Amino acid sequence: MTQCGLDVSLSIIGGKWKPLILYHLQDGPTRFSEIRRRVGGISEKVLIQQLRELVAMNVLVRHDHQQVPPVVDYTLTPFGGTLVQALVPLCEWGNQNRARVADML
Amino acid sequence: MTQCGLDVSLSIIGGKWKPLILYHLQDGPTRFSEIRRRVGGISEKVLIQQLRELVAMNVLVRHDHQQVPPVVDYTLTPFGGTLVQALVPLCEWGNQNRARVADML
Numbered sequence: 220m221t222q223c224g225l226d227v228s229l230s231i232i233g234g235k236w237k238p239l240i241l242y243h244l245q246d247g248p249t250r251f252s253e254i255r256r257r258v259g260g261i262s263e264k265v266l267i268q269q270l271r272e273l274v275a276m277n278v279l280v281r282h283d284h285q286q287v288p289p290v291v292d293y294t295l296t297p298f299g300g301t302l303v304q305a306l307v308p309l310c311e312w313g314n315q316n317r318a319r320v321a322d323m324l
Numbered sequence: 325m326t327q328c329g330l331d332v333s334l335s336i337i338g339g340k341w342k343p344l345i346l347y348h349l350q351d352g353p354t355r356f357s358e359i360r361r362r363v364g365g366i367s368e369k370v371l372i373q374q375l376r377e378l379v380a381m382n383v384l385v386r387h388d389h390q391q392v393p394p395v396v397d398y399t400l401t402p403f404g405g406t407l408v409q410a411l412v413p414l415c416e417w418g419n420q421n422r423a424r425v426a427d428m429l
């Protein structure tokens with residue numbers, strides 16, 4: 220079996236921001252402003268684009284509460300949930316080994 | 325906690341080949357020719373370079389059996405083993421969802 224499958228996973232969560240966004244959406248419906256606060260350092264424009272792509276790939280669902288001022292939140296779909304579950308171990312490995320890897324680079 | 329850690333993990337296994345190489349080294353010491361066969365489609369020159377980098381980062385250990393003709397094999401270090409363990413879920417997610425994701429792209 221030549222395939223490792225990571226190429227498929229990274230075709231959805233590739234790039235700097237998507238893993239972070241998904242990682243911080245594990246706790247249920249989260250408002251746009253709260254996602255931006257948690258992810259840190261991402262511009263509003265980039266976050267809108269990343270979220271739009273994740274919704275288009277059925278990883279997230281966007282819910283507009285039809286209020287004024289507008290309230291919109293994002294939630295992992297069941298499909299997105301399985302991806303985050305597979306992503307978390309690699310995130311945690313990175314956190315646990317951040318210093319060690321930094322010394323090596 | 326802003327960090328998700330995937331950036332650290334990908335600093336070691338980023339790129340097309342390294343995840344595949346590590347994925348196929350789960351079964352113990354593996355000879356260069358066998359790695360090349362399992363990974364499929366990688367040139368000798370590129371595989372030598374990728375393996376050298378993984379040895380330099382203490383993910384693999386290279387063992388030269390001092391024989392003629394030369395026999396060299398590669399084995400995951402304990403450190404490399406923890407990385408592969410964290411990598412496998414994302415690889416398997418990719419394999420399980422390859423068709424579904426292909427339809428979306």
